[in-house]
Amino acid sequence: MKRIALIALLLATPALAAEDGAFSEGSEAKSWNLTAQEKARFTAKVVDILCEVAGDCPKDCGAGTRQMGLVREADGALIFPNKNGQPIFTGAATDLAPYCGKMVEVDGLLTGGDEITPGSAKIYQVQRIRELGGEWKKANRWTKEWAKKNPDAKGKGPWFRRDPRITEEIAKDGYLGLGPEEDKVFIKDWY
Amino acid sequence: MLGLKRVLALGVALLPGIAVASEGERIAVKGELIDTWCYFSGVMGGPDAVVGSAHHTCAMWCAAGGIPVGLLGEDGTVYMVLKLGEDDDSNGGDTFLTMTNDTIEAEGMLYERDGLNYLVVAEVTSNEGVTNLTHEDFGVTPGNTIPDAVVDKVLEE
Numbered sequence: 001m002k003r004i005a006l007i008a009l010l011l012a013t014p015a016l017a018a019e020d021g022a023f024s025e026g027s028e029a030k031s032w033n034l035t036a037q038e039k040a041r042f043t044a045k046v047v048d049i050l051c052e053v054a055g056d057c058p059k060d061c062g063a064g065t066r067q068m069g070l071v072r073e074a075d076g077a078l079i080f081p082n083k084n085g086q087p088i089f090t091g092a093a094t095d096l097a098p099y100c101g102k103m104v105e106v107d108g109l110l111t112g113g114d115e116i117t118p119g120s121a122k123i124y125q126v127q128r129i130r131e132l133g134g135e136w137k138k139a140n141r142w143t144k145e146w147a148k149k150n151p152d153a154k155g156k157g158p159w160f161r162r163d164p165r166i167t168e169e170i171a172k173d174g175y176l177g178l179g180p181e182e183d184k185v186f187i188k189d190w191y
Numbered sequence: 192m193l194g195l196k197r198v199l200a201l202g203v204a205l206l207p208g209i210a211v212a213s214e215g216e217r218i219a220v221k222g223e224l225i226d227t228w229c230y231f232s233g234v235m236g237g238p239d240a241v242v243g244s245a246h247h248t249c250a251m252w253c254a255a256g257g258i259p260v261g262l263l264g265e266d267g268t269v270y271m272v273l274k275l276g277e278d279d280d281s282n283g284g285d286t287f288l289t290m291t292n293d294t295i296e297a298e299g300m301l302y303e304r305d306g307l308n309y310l311v312v313a314e315v316t317s318n319e320g321v322t323n324l325t326h327e328d329f330g331v332t333p334g335n336t337i338p339d340a341v342v343d344k345v346l347e348e
Contacts, residue, residue, distance in 0.1 A: 035233035050273045050281070053302040053309045054215060065280040067259050067273060077305045080271065082228045082259050089249070091228075091257030093282040112231030116238055117269050121306025123231050142256065160252040161338075165288060169251055175337050177247035177292050177321035187337065187345040190330050 023074075027107050029127050034111035040124065041107040043132065044070035044079065046099040052078060061100035064145075068096035070106060070124070081108070083125040089160055090142035092126045103132050108139075215300035215311070220264050223294050223323055224287075226250035227261040227271065229332075240332045243292060243323030248336045250291045257283040260290075262297065262310055270301065270310035294319040 019038050027039035048061035049069040061068060070079040081092035085108070106129050110122040130136045146159050153162040160166060174183040226249065228234070229241040240246065242263060254260050259281065262270040273279070278286035299312040331337060 032232075032234065035231070037232075049271075049309065050279060050311065053304055054273070054300065054311050056274075056279070056311075062279065062282075065282055065284065067271075067281045078307075079305075080259070080307055082231070089252040089256040089258065091253075091259065091282065093257050097282075111233075116231055116233065118267070119306070120231075120269060120308075123227065123307075125232075160256070163252075163255055165285070166248075166251055166255055169289065170248065173321075175248045175331065175341075176244040176326050178244055178324075183337070184345050184348070186326055187342050190326075191342050191346060 021110065023072075023110075029108050032109060032111075032125065034109060034125070036111060036113055036115050036122070038110040038122065039108075040110045041105070042070075043073040043103060043105045045073070045103055046096050046101065047071055047078075048100065049078070049080065061097060064094060064097040066093065067091075068093045068100070070096075070104075073103070079110075079124050081106075081124040081126045083123075084139040084142055085125070085127040086140050086142055088143070088158055092124075092139060094145050095126065095129065095139040095141045099129070099131065105130050105132060107136075215302045217298070218301045218310075219296065219298045219316070220262065220270065220310070221294070221296045222262045222264040222270075223292060224272070224290050225261050225263045225269075225292065226253040226258060227269065228253055228258045230261065230263070230269065235332050236329075240325065240329045243325030244321055245325035245329040246332050247292045247321060248331070249333060251288060254288045254291050255283050260287045262295070262312075268308060270308045272310050272312060274299075274311045276312060276315060290315075290318070292321045292323065294322045 021038035023040040023042045027041040029039045047069045049067045051057035052069055070081060072079055084090050084092045084095045106126050108127040109125045113122045126139045128136045128138050143159055153164055155162050174180045176182055223242055225242050230238055235241050260272050262272055273281055275286045278284050295315050296317040297312045298314050298316055299310055302309040
């Protein structure tokens with residue numbers, strides 16, 4: 001029954017297709033089959049979002065510790081890049097932080113909005129970035145920075161299986177966040 | 192009629208590239224700390240499957256990876272959390288990682304900008320831990336969250 005419910009849920013996921021929008025011209029963004037995805041290439045100023053909305057402004061946008069935003073040149077809208085171009089659970093702030101305060105051009109996908117969160121704007125996945133007039137760079141810097149910070153976490157498998165903070169949390173609270181004993185009950189019931 | 196502050200803020204906000212802090216509103220809100228990318232993008236399925244215990248490990252991966260953590264309010268509103276108490280390391284910081292999927296009550300400042308809600312949490316006034324037991328309906332999302340070796344070991348016990 002549970003598996004039937006899961007299949008029904010997956011089938012109920014909205015039909016997805018890359019669509020053009022107001023900022024799609026010239027975009028070379030690759031489709032990720034996201035909800036209401038829309039290719040978007042635009043110029044923008046890179047900002048520290050906490051500074052931008054609340055006026056809490058450290059040097060260098062927090063030097064990579066904070067979420068970064070894009071104030072789009074065409075309309076002044078604050079766009080929130082939640083994701084970089086790597087398909088492995090990695091955000092965009094690490095890729096954008098080196099451009100703090102600079103004008104850049106970005107290319108990627110807008111996703112979300114009314115289908116998921118009524119009344120909400122879309123968020124952004126940045127796939128490539130360049131300073132105005134410069135060379136494009138892929139937004140894939142995150143794993144290199146993680147490897148520098150975690151030299152002892154070498155081994156097989158992707159970073160998220162080896163990250164010491166995550167393995168510590170799983171050891172303490174289990175994969176469900178309910179404790180290791182609840183994991184055992186779940187595994188025996190589900191698998 | 193618009194107040195003078197709002198007229199001035201609107202005028203400045205219309206100038207591209209000019210940073211201007213928004214006028215915030217003090218609020219108290221209860222909800223679950225979620226992985227905003229999977230919730231908005233649908234990349235792992237519908238929104239009910241990417242919250243709570245079913246998605247807890249994936250949400251930790253995303254929080255550690257610097258994907259923004261949001262607070263999903265009881266009315267379905269999503270607040271992008273920029274600061275949790277004293278911790279403004281919203282790009283993968285420890286506080287954001289360790290509270291993933293917890294149901295909390297928080298007080299702080301709300302800023303609305305271009306269709307998104309941004310929350311600066313001043314204080315977490317209660318924390319119930321993970322209470323949204325979505326694994327009972329969805330298993331784990333993604334399906335390979337728990338490694339085969341772990342599953343096999345438990346089944347052999």
